[in-house]
Structures are given as structure tokens and as C-alpha cells.
Amino acid sequence: MDLSQARGTFPLSSSKLRNIRMRYQQRNRLCCGLLLTITLGVATTQSVANDPTQSTIVVKIQPRTGGSIQGPVVDYNDHGLVLMQAGVPYALAWKQLESGTAYTARRDLLAHTRGGWDKLSAQDHFNLGRFALEFNRQDLARADFNQTSALAKKQYEESIHHAWQQFREKRKRWKRARKSTHADRTSELSTKKIITDDASVVHGIGDDLDRAVHIAEAGFVHDTDEDIRARVRAAYLQYGEKVQEIMGSSVVFIETEHFLIWTDWPKRSRDQLIRWLEDMYSSLSKQFGVDDSTNIFLSKCPVFCWRSKARYQRFAQKFDGYDGKDSIGYTRSIESNGHVHMAFMRRGSEPADIDRLACTIVHEGTHAFLHRLYTTRLLPHWINEGAAEMTATVVLGRQCPAGGNATLLAKQYAKYNWPLGQFLQSVAPIDAHQYPLAQSIVSYLNTQSIKRWRALIKALKNGNTFSKALAHAYDGLNVKQLESGWREANADQAGS
Numbered sequence: 001m002d003l004s005q006a007r008g009t010f011p012l013s014s015s016k017l018r019n020i021r022m023r024y025q026q027r028n029r030l031c032c033g034l035l036l037t038i039t040l041g042v043a044t045t046q047s048v049a050n051d052p053t054q055s056t057i058v059v060k061i062q063p064r065t066g067g068s069i070q071g072p073v074v075d076y077n078d079h080g081l082v083l084m085q086a087g088v089p090y091a092l093a094w095k096q097l098e099s100g101t102a103y104t105a106r107r108d109l110l111a112h113t114r115g116g117w118d119k120l121s122a123q124d125h126f127n128l129g130r131f132a133l134e135f136n137r138q139d140l141a142r143a144d145f146n147q148t149s150a151l152a153k154k155q156y157e158e159s160i161h162h163a164w165q166q167f168r169e170k171r172k173r174w175k176r177a178r179k180s181t182h183a184d185r186t187s188e189l190s191t192k193k194i195i196t197d198d199a200s201v202v203h204g205i206g207d208d209l210d211r212a213v214h215i216a217e218a219g220f221v222h223d224t225d226e227d228i229r230a231r232v233r234a235a236y237l238q239y240g241e242k243v244q245e246i247m248g249s250s251v252v253f254i255e256t257e258h259f260l261i262w263t264d265w266p267k268r269s270r271d272q273l274i275r276w277l278e279d280m281y282s283s284l285s286k287q288f289g290v291d292d293s294t295n296i297f298l299s300k301c302p303v304f305c306w307r308s309k310a311r312y313q314r315f316a317q318k319f320d321g322y323d324g325k326d327s328i329g330y331t332r333s334i335e336s337n338g339h340v341h342m343a344f345m346r347r348g349s350e351p352a353d354i355d356r357l358a359c360t361i362v363h364e365g366t367h368a369f370l371h372r373l374y375t376t377r378l379l380p381h382w383i384n385e386g387a388a389e390m391t392a393t394v395v396l397g398r399q400c401p402a403g404g405n406a407t408l409l410a411k412q413y414a415k416y417n418w419p420l421g422q423f424l425q426s427v428a429p430i431d432a433h434q435y436p437l438a439q440s441i442v443s444y445l446n447t448q449s450i451k452r453w454r455a456l457i458k459a460l461k462n463g464n465t466f467s468k469a470l471a472h473a474y475d476g477l478n479v480k481q482l483e484s485g486w487r488e489a490n491a492d493q494a495g496s
Contacts, residue, residue, distance in 0.1 A: 052072075052074045052075070052084075052412070052415075052416055056072050056073045056074070056112070057072065057073060057108060057109065057112045058070065058071060058072050058073075059071075059073055059081075059083060059101075059104075059105040059108060059109070060101065060105075061081075061083070061092070061097050061098075061101045061102070061105055062097060062098040062100075062101045063092065063096055063097055063098070064096055064097065064098055064348075064352060064353075064356070065096075065356075068101075069083060069085050069090050069092075070085060071083045071084045071085035071086070071090075072084055073105075073109060074089065074412050074416075075408065075411065075412055076106075076109055077408065079093055079094070079401070079404035079405075079407075079408060080092050080093035080094050080095075080096070080401065080404060080405060080408060081094070081105065081109070081408075082408055082409055082412050088433060089409060089412060089418070089433070090433045091405040091406070091408050091409035091412075091433075091436045092401075092405065093401030093404055093405055094106065094131070094134075095134070095352050095355065095401055096352075096356075096401055099132075099135035099136070099137050100137075102131075102135060103128070103131065103132055103135065103137060103140055106128065106131055107128055110124055110128065120147075121151070122147075122148045122151035122152035122155065122156055123148075125144045125145070125147040125148040125151065126144070126145070126148045126156055126159065126160070126163075128140075128144040129141040129142075129143075129144035129145040129148065129160070129163065130163050132144060133163065133164075133167045136171070136350070138167075141163075141167075145160045145163070145164075148160060174351060228298070229295075229298065229299045230299075232298045232299040233260075233299035233300065236260055236299055236300070236302050237260070239302070240253060240260065240262050240302065243262050243304065243315070243319070244262065246318065247264070247306075247311065247314070247315060248264070250264045251263065251264050252264070252270075254270060254274070255300070256274050256277065256278060256300075257278060257281075257300075258277070258278065258281045258295060258296075258297065258300055258301060259274075259277050259278075259281075259300050259301050259302075259303050260299075260300045260301070260302045260303065261273065261274070261277075261302075261303045261304075261305065262302070262303070262304050262305075263303075263304070263305035263306070264305075264306060264307050264311065265305050265306075265307055265346065266307075269346065272354075272358070273303075273305060273361065276358050276361045276362055276365075276395070276396075277303065277361065277365055279362075279395050280361070280362045280365040280366065280369070280391060280395050281296075281365070281369065283391060283394055283395050284366060284369045284370075284391060287391075287394075287446075287450070287453075287454075288373060288454055288457070289454060290373075296369055296372045296373060297340070297368075297372055298338055298339065298372075301340060301341065301342065301368055302341040302342075303341065303342045303343075303344070304319075304341070304342070304343040304344075305343070305344045305345070305346075306343070306344070306345045306346070307345070307346055308345065308346075309324075309345055309347060311345070312324055312328075312343065312344070312345030313325060315343060316330070316343060320332050320343070324343075324345075328344060328345050328346075328347050328356070328357065328360055329342065329343065329344040329345070329357075329360040329361065329363075329364045330342070330343055330364065331364045331365075331367040331368050331371070333367070333368065333371040333376070334376075335376050335377065335378060336376075337376075338371075338372060338376045340367075340368045340371045340372060341368075342361075342364050342365065342368055344357070344360065344361055344364070355396075355399045355400065355401075358392075358396055358399055358400065359392045359396060359399070359400040359401075359402065362388075362391060362392040362395045362396060362400070363388040363389065363391070363392045364388070365391075366387060366388040366391040366392070367384060367388055370384060370387060370388075370457070373457065373461065374457070374458050374461040374462070375461045375462065377460075377461050377462070377463060379457070379460055379461065380426065380427040380460065380466055381426075381427065381428060381429045381430050382423060382424070382426065382430050382434070382437075382438040382441075382442075383438070383442060383457075383460065383466070385430060385434075385435050385438050385439075386435070386438030386439045386440075386441060386442030386443075387442050387457075389402040389403075389406065389435050389436070389438065389439035389442075390402075390403075390439050390442050390443050390446065393406075393439070402435070402436065402439055403439070405435075405436040405439075406436040406437070406439040406440040406443065407440070408436070409436040409437055409440065410436075410437070410440035410486075410490045411490055413437070413440075413487065413490065414487050414488075414490035414491050417487075420437075420483055423437070424441070424466065424479050424482065424483065425466060425467070425479065427466075440486070440490070441482075441486055444485070444486045444489055445474075445482075448474070448485075449474075452473045452474050452475075453473075455472065455473035456469050456470060456472075456473035456474070459472050459473055466479070467479055470482060
């Protein structure tokens, strides 16, 4: 999610925020309502001759982010599944689903593939048991392992023992980490000082910062001189002090090579945060050929991280005029003066929750970096979201499910020849279920030539349309040829 504006000051009141041109994407809330966005190229498949929904089963799944999706399954593998709801395809990793619905869907699909419940083999039950353990569903795992033993006890006895041993060791490591985090948090909270809100303190918080930031209007990115950077830095630090004053003394300040961080997270979580942010910055610098000594931000990028939804929403409402109820992170960027900052919250402590947080931080950090790259002009939304998902995949690997989702969805587009419509020509916001499609196309462009990929982004940031930027960067390539090449590249996946 990136809250962006064409003109304005930082921060804005809620009334001003409603009147500016804003990008608003619900990055972390899937399927809270279906939009049949034909103009963006999400096609229905009922009219396709080779309809993948005719020989499959209907499942209902619940993403960890809330809501539910129900429809026929188009395809699935060890990573996740693609299903169709009201003609709209959704690609989701198993780890993104609530445990019960993930297990039920996986079990039902396997039984459908085998031709019935009674056709499940010992290996099938063993695999289902291991799958259940990934979600800490020991009850389900025990039932499947018992069935495995009933079918082939001697063959699987050692494997079942090893599966339980691996699971217990993994949980012990997780519990130790959680206990360490809790102890650190308790120590910090014992010194917390509660400060009552004061409307006079909130009023005018952005004045000093706005004056400093607007000094830099003529000096974007690395052309900004050191005097301007110093003034912006001073304004950011003053702003951070006011955040600490309002949010409480448990908020600590951390400075890294490229970020100014204010957070009430415990130390272990802060260490993870710093690693994710700096790894993201390093990856993007390499991707776009930015020198290590160059800081892409006006000074350093402010980041605000909160331990609870209540505190996250409190910050978002008071400082950005945003309710924050449907996300765990957002990027606030201002096109007119180059400012950008980010805010995040922790939610849940299971490994899947930590992975989701890591993906969100790298995703939003990519938006912040791209906002400052070359110029502060906004990119087409599908490019921006696709690049953010691609970077999260590169930085976090298997920890982030985005890459697997993109591969699985692109396979279906190639196999069933689903149309893209005007997706590639659109500059409008896209929905979260379209992120995998955007990532697949962006990744294809990137792998064709990193030099051409950089040229494409630079041309877009200089104000060219996607068609013109594509032709300029890729030797006259047009949108139709891009789509054809992308489909061909995914054809092998579709045939597997």
C-alpha cells in the first residue's frame, strides 16, 4: 500500500487527504469483496473453450488476512493453489491460508485426484500429516500418520518418527525465540511513560518538516546537496521526537545506513527489521545500478513500527489521516517534494505471521525506493506493485510466497490463454489478487535485460506512457509483442 499525492504537505489532515490524488491499495487484505475489473484485464474463463473449472472441485478457503474465497480450483501444487471466484483467478500459497481450510482443501483435492477417499495411499496420508504439521495442527497430523501406519507401518515407522522429531525441534526454536522477544518487551514496557494526547501538540506537527522538505523540490534523488539533506534530517529528527512525545517513551530511535527508525518493538524484532530494510535497499541498489555511497532518499527514510494494531492505527490516524484498519503496513509518498516514509505493525507471532511481516516491509520499502528513483513521478500501479513483489521474492526467497504465486498464476494464463485486456496499458490501482500477474510480467521484463529494465523505469519516471517507454527501452517492442513473449516464456510451465 502506498499513500501518494500529487501536491500537498506532510502530514495532512484527514480532510486534506480526502481531496488529493491518492494511491490506495489494500496490500494485506485479500478478498474482502470482489471487483470484476474487466478494464484491468481480469477475464472470466467461462467463455474459454478449454474451461479449467469443468473437471475440478469447489473449495472454500480463508486467507490469514481475513475474508474468504470460494470457487472451483484451476490448479494446485506443493506451493499453493489457483481458484476461480466469479470469473476472477486467485493465486494463494498454502501458508497464506488459515490452517483448517488449507488442510481441508489440500485433502479434498488429493482425494479428487486419486478418485476417492479410499484411494489415498500410505504416502498420501504421510504427506498430509507433514502438511498439517507445517500449520502446527498436531491433531490432524496424528490422524494421518495413524492411517499411514495402518496401511504400511513397517515402511513408514521411521519416517513418521523423524517427521515428529523435526517438528518438535522447530517448535522449540520458535518458542525460545518468542520467549526471548517477550522478555525483552517486558523489560522495555516496565519503563513506559504514558503521555496524554494533547491536540495542541498534534496541531502543526508537519510545519517544520514541510518547510525543510520543500527546500529540496529542485533537487531530487542523489542531486540533493548536503545542506538540504542536513535540513531535512533535522526536520525528520524533530518530527520523530514529537512522535515519541505523543506515542510514549517506549518508542526508541534507531539509525541505520539508510533509515531513521522509531519503534516500540523488542530488540530481536528490531534486529530483523534492520536486516530486512537494508537487504532490500542493497538489492534495489544493485538492480538499478545505484552506487553504494549514494543515498536515494532526501536524508534517510523515516520508518515507524508499532507492536499492536491499536498503536499502529493511532499513529496512522494522527500523523497521516489514514485509518489503517485494513493493512499491516503502508508507504506515504509525496510527489511534489520527494518525501516518503513507512509505517508497520506486528500482528501474530507464528512463523507465517513473521514471514508476512517481512514480505510487507520489503514490499513497502520497494515503493519508497522507487518513489525516489530518477524522479518522484508515480509509476503505473501494476509496474509498482509487480516490482515490489519481485523484490520481496529476491530478498526473502522462500520466506515470501509471492514468487510461487506469480509462477502458478502465469502458468494458468499461458495454459488457458486467458486475456490480459487493458492490464498493461492501465495506470489505475490494481487489486491484491492481481499482484501475482503483475509480478510475473515485471519479472519477465527484468530477466530479458537488466539494462533495458532500468531504461524502462527511467523512461516511465520521466513521464512517458508505458507503450512509449517499452518501445524506447526494448528496441521498439510493442505491448502485443510483450504479451506474446511473456506467454511463450510461461508455456513450458503450462505444459508441465
